Amino acid sequence: MKRATMAALACGVVALSAAAYYYVPIWSGLLLPVPASPSETATAGARQGAPVPVKVAAVLSEDVPIYLSGIGTVQAYNTVNVQSRIDGEIMQIAFQEGQDVKQGDVLAVIDPRPLQAQLDQQIAMRQKNQALLDGAILDMKRVDTLILKDFATRQQVDQQHALVDQYKAQVINDEAQIDYARNQLNYTTIRAPIGGRVGIRQLDQGNFVRASDRATLVTITQLKPISVVFTLAAAAVGQTKLTLGQVNAPVAALGPDNSSELDRGVINLVDNQVDQSTGTIKLKATFPNNALKLWPGNFVNGRITVDVRRQAITVDAIAVRHGPRGDFVWVAKPDMTAGFRPVAVGQVFGGRALINRGVAKGEQVVTEGYYRLENGSRIEIDHAAPKPAAPGVQTSSSEPG
Structure with a gap:
């Protein structure tokens, strides 16, 4: 009887040992902490006070030009279809196709x-x-x-x-x-009525022309200066200082990339009526076109200077972020923490953003490293060399970074 009892106890100990061998690792594995991912570690570190490295830029007070942008169509300043005013045979052609001519130059001679x-x-x-x-x-x-x-x-x-x-x-x-x-x-001597560039010859020597036929010998287009007609929203033009009639507003003609400057001119005329079907109005500009970068029939992007905002608040455009509730920036506070700040952006040009409200001169905004920021996060500023000022913007004063 004692031997049987001892054998049963031994079997129980062996069973418990086996159960502990198989089940303890499983339960211990469930109880051990799971390692966190690198991003979670960084976020947890930020919440626990680890500083986030960032770069900042100062909020500046500058004189900022206010622009209107639109697409314009290049037109010759003057265009003349050269035609014969008498009947007769063309005895001589005195020009080359594509030649620049002056007013009064001989183009052709009729018998x-x-x-x-x-x-x-x-x-x-x-x-x-x-x-x-x-x-x-x-x-x-x-x-x-x-x-x-x-x-x-x-x-x-x-x-x-x-x-x-x-x-x-x-x-x-x-x-x-x-x-x-x-x-x-x-x-009988056909002369150039204006100076410009002749196009393709339409009549050859030896042809008989009649004044009643109105046949064109060649077309002359005046390229220096040249005109560009811009079409802009009438509501946007109405909010500026531009008025109907003759004006004198600076304008720049830009290439298809909207950055390369082709020429600079002035707006001479704001049309006297609005297109009711599109709600747009036409503005006519004149460009010197000395480099001949503007050709009749081409499209260009126009940047019209309608005003200059004195002592306006600007920041680096890269500092402005876009969220579901609007634009905002991260402000580097004096206590080395980041603060969320909603802003109202007026316009963006040349790498600078005009801020109507939200930040003040002398504050610093985060330009790099904002992806890891939360409201109140500790930051560590990387004092890198300041970026050069955007071309065409005159800075009246600045604050150290």
């Missing part, structure tokens, strides 16, 4: 011989009528003398005076015909 003959004929007719007039005037003087001695009647005197007036009218008519014929002869 002048028929018109020269007409001019000579009108000159001969005037000489004939002038001779008749001279003879009639002499006869009139004789008749006037004879009537004093009663050797002529009043009727003869009146007839002679009327004949002199008739010949005078014929001479005047001849002179008008001569002027007309001379002008027609001058039209």
Whole structure:
């Protein structure tokens, strides 16, 4: 009996040992802490007070130009379709396609011989009528003398005076015909009415042209200066100092990348009516185009300076973040903690953001390292060299970083 009891106890001890062998590791594994991920460790460290390395930039007070942006269509300052004003054969073409010409340069010559003959004929007719007039005037003087001695009647005197007036009218008519014929002869030499660049020749030498056909010999476009017509929202223009009629607002023409500057000019005109279908209004600008970067028919981006905000608050554009509730920045506080600050952004240009409200001059905003920040996080500022000021922005004062 004792042996049986001892054997049962031994079996129980063995069973408990086996259970402990198999089950204790499982339970111990469930009770051991699971290692955290690196990001969770960093967040936990930040919450526990570990500083987050960041870079900051000072809030500046600057004179900031206010811009309106829009797309413009380049147009030639003047465009002329050169056409013949007389009938005749083209005897000479005196220009090369794509050539720059000046006002008055000879472009083509039409056969002048028929018109020269007409001019000579009108000159001969005037000489004939002038001779008749001279003879009639002499006869009139004789008749006037004879009537004093009663050797002529009043009727003869009146007839002679009327004949002199008739010949005078014929001479005047001849002179008008001569002027007309001379002008027609001058039209045989086709000259450039404006300075500019000629395009593709439409008529070749040897062709017979007629004034009634209105055939174009070549088109001249004036490229220096050149015009650009911008189309902007009428509501946006109405909020600026621009008025209907003639204005003088600076404008820059930009390339397709909206950053490369093609030329600088001025807005000469704000149109006098709004397009009701689109709610837009047209603005016409003039550019010197000395480098010939603007070509008629091209599209350019326009940046129009409509005002200058004096002593405006600006920050690095990279410091402005966008959230579901609007724009905000992280402000580096004097106690080396980060604070969440909502801001109202006016415009962004040249790497700078105009802030209407939210921050003040002299404060510092986080430009790098903001992804790991929470409101109240401790920070460690990396004092790197300040970035150069954006081109075209005049800084009136600045604060040390």
